[in-house]
Amino acid sequence: MVLGNYRKIVSARSTIPEVLKKSQDGGIVSTIFIYGLENRLLDGVIVSDNGGNFYTIPKVATTPEEVLEAAGTKYSISPNISVLKKAAREYGCEKIGVVGTPCQIRATRKLIKYPVGFRHIADKIALLIGIFCMENFPYEGLKIIVEELCGVKMDDVVKLDIGKGKFWVYTRWGETKAIKLKETHAFESSACHICTDYTAELADISTGSVGSPDGWSTVIIRTEKGEEIFNKMVEEGYFKIKPIEEVKPGLGLVEKLAKTKKDKNSKEIEHRKVLGII
């Protein structure tokens, strides 16, 4: 199964205007975290803050305001799991939510099952939200893409996005620049090329833009825990949802991209085995 195990898949969009103003896509991640914090299902969430110029800073957010500040995608590596212990020890959180790329969700599942260096942490991880991910960029790579290839100063960027085969840069002057995604490949983190997980197959809930119309997100609900919180939120009106079969471009595209990633990167893994660096 190219999308991993799941219970159901829908297309969804937040109903919170403040979230939609800042979120990357349908605001799924921030809305779940805000709902979790407000209803005490979570008491701290690990997110990636924009430290200025889209430089990532992993952060423990304990209020809806802090969740909002960190909304939106930063296309560079954000070591979210590095602050996990801090969430429990320094912030005293006992019900921690984590958002992460598929690789970070895998790392978290490993430390839950094998908590060798994580005393009294595993039982405090309450929810794992995975975001779809084809590749990531080291910060200097991102900077070259934005500043040199797109000709925009990092200082002026308000949003970055990948979609429809292009890398998009939105400026604070209201301009939009886009280049073909192909041109950005040279700046991808090479550790991403041995990654075969596109949809965060081990998360409780996974989400990404692909498959759904602009402003909406594709949401893959994988575990009982994930289903419980998502259903409650739909009932209480936090999300509008549509059957995935009824939206365009639909699940087929997600499956296609997931398979492309698996095929391409499995080949790379074999290649690196020959080189002797795996």
Added chain:
Amino acid sequence: MKVVHLQLSSCCGCLISLTDTYEKLLEILNKIELVYCQTLIDVREIKECDVALVEGAVCLEDEHSIELLKEVREKAKLVVALGACASFGGITRFCKGNQPPKPVHTSFVPISKVIKVDLSIPGCPPSPEQIVNIIEAVIKGDTEYLEPFIRLSENTETCGCEIIKVVNTSRCMGCGTCSASCPTRAITMVDGKPVVNTSICIKCGVCSVQCPRIEFPKILEKLEG
């Protein structure tokens, strides 16, 4: 299941970690029979047992320790190196002698240098949950779960440099798990990659056992719940 706990050159932190499992400890103690443990029970003689948990490095200048260790190997079906010192030497690797009361004791090595070890558990100390998981897996005979620890029993050397190798072979995707796991905070994430301050690394083996890019056991692919 009869269990022996033997302490060699160590701080007792690993045993304390086991007792730090609160009510779980009682559950565990109900499932096992502790037949030898210098700290907790007054028994002088090492008995035949199913599992021996050995904590601490072995000092090669200390004949008595070596004898005890060999005796444990003979009497135990399964020998577990519990924690960094027993598994890799840990902080005892930095000993240079001249310490009271045994100033000549200098050479502290992992127990696998002296006897065959079946499982090695990294950590300074290993977390209570990890020790419990391992004891439960041993009781159930869940070798699949134990696989990473079986493999580690062949390692006698580890340190934060293992993490540098992950970066150096383009495998590190920057999750930050190694950094969070390090008990001495020797690993800082800089621009999405770990930087290891090897001068405060105590060779506990936690960062590398935690890294999903060094090993990602197959059992994790099965999503539970």
